[in-house]
Amino acid sequence: MKSRLHPSKRKLTTWLETGGPVDVDDHVAQCERCAGTLEALAIPEPSVSDALAAFLAPPDDLVSRMNDRISDSLRNRADAKMFAELVGISLPTARLLLTERPLDE
């Protein structure tokens, strides 16, 4: 006797991973809807690709760390003047921006 009910997504996932239980085997062999579900399940879930993308993405603080390095570099090379001209601000303002640091650093 065969089940008329479609197996749950979870049951289908288990079936994909383990090949069991056998009643799912019988069902998917003759159910187009569940065959489609299985096909969708075989494609990596969005959560998996999201996790992968997060894993491969640059760290969240990369931009601020790079900005820190750039301003360090600008300050160290005394390029405040160039920076001021580039951005169109006065030299004192440029120096202030480039040397702005937390007091405890």
Ligand SMILES: [Zn+2]
């Ligand atoms: Zn089905």
